[in-house]
Amino acid sequence: MEMTYLPARQLYREWAATYDDPTNPLIEAEGKVLAGIIGDVEGKRVLDLGCGTGRHAILLARAGALVTGVDFSDEMLAVGRENAAGLDVTFINGELGAVPLQEPFDLVLCSLVLSHVPSLLPAMKEMSRLTRPGGRIIITDLRTDHWFRKTKKIRKFGSYLTDAYKHTLVDYQAAFEASSVNLEQLTKIYFDDAIVARRRWFFYLKYIAVGYAFEISKPAAS
Numbered sequence: 001m002e003m004t005y006l007p008a009r010q011l012y013r014e015w016a017a018t019y020d021d022p023t024n025p026l027i028e029a030e031g032k033v034l035a036g037i038i039g040d041v042e043g044k045r046v047l048d049l050g051c052g053t054g055r056h057a058i059l060l061a062r063a064g065a066l067v068t069g070v071d072f073s074d075e076m077l078a079v080g081r082e083n084a085a086g087l088d089v090t091f092i093n094g095e096l097g098a099v100p101l102q103e104p105f106d107l108v109l110c111s112l113v114l115s116h117v118p119s120l121l122p123a124m125k126e127m128s129r130l131t132r133p134g135g136r137i138i139i140t141d142l143r144t145d146h147w148f149r150k151t152k153k154i155r156k157f158g159s160y161l162t163d164a165y166k167h168t169l170v171d172y173q174a175a176f177e178a179s180s181v182n183l184e185q186l187t188k189i190y191f192d193d194a195i196v197a198r199r200r201w202f203f204y205l206k207y208i209a210v211g212y213a214f215e216i217s218k219p220a221a222s
């Protein structure tokens with residue numbers, strides 16, 4: 001298959017129409033882990049940063065949350081609006097490092113986005129700013145510290161190529177500290193039996209994590 005390089009925003013413009021096709025095993029594995037850690041969101045204000053087509057925003061709204069989704073791709077947001085028709089989800093165009101919102105949220109989610117940005121800090125500071133004291137942040141992503149040899153690489157996303165960036169656990173911890181939030185739990189994401197059964201070469205990914213899920217707290221005001 002011929003692969004085309006595009007900067008991330010253009011990539012998602014092209015990918016938006018088929019992003020929801022159920023072919024990506026990382027998305028499936030991440031969804032299962034997130035379902036186990038998200039907790040009760042009934043009546044909670046939730047910000048889904050880098051919400052894409054609303055995969056999580058929709059589940060959260062169905063579970064009773066008041067959800068705002070932010071993404072820099074108008075095309076992903078347009079699909080999200082269609083997917084979420086009739087649900088309590090507001091979709092807004094915005095950059096991870098400069099989110100055009102003020103209100104604090106009970107929960108901020110940033111799912112499978114951060115390998116697109118060269119530095120964690122601008123996004124992390126925004127997540128902290130937008131979380132109420134005592135609130136939670138959940139971040140998931142590909143385990144780039146294991147899978148990337150170099151700090152920056154060209155990675156396959158769907159049928160496109162774009163820049164992707166390695167973030168080590170030390171980088172994450174430094175960004176958490178600089179944003180005055182605390183890591184509470186780190187869960188590794190593996191492919192389970194159902195995913196592994198689909199392709200022979202997936203089998204070792206039962207044993208080597210493909211992603212991380214970070215559960216983070218923002219200290220209550222003293």
Ligand SMILES: C[S@@+](CC[C@H](N)C(=O)[O-])C[C@H]1O[C@@H](n2cnc3c(N)ncnc32)[C@H](O)[C@@H]1O
Pocket residue numbers: 008009012049050051052053054055056070071072073076094095096097110111112113116117
């Ligand atoms: C792999 S998709 C994940 C979408 C969704 N969170 C999910 O898990 O299905 C990454 C999303 O992040 C968005 N994104 C990437 N870089 C961004 C940035 N700097 N600011 C805002 N959104 C960004 C893309 O447009 C895309 O919708």
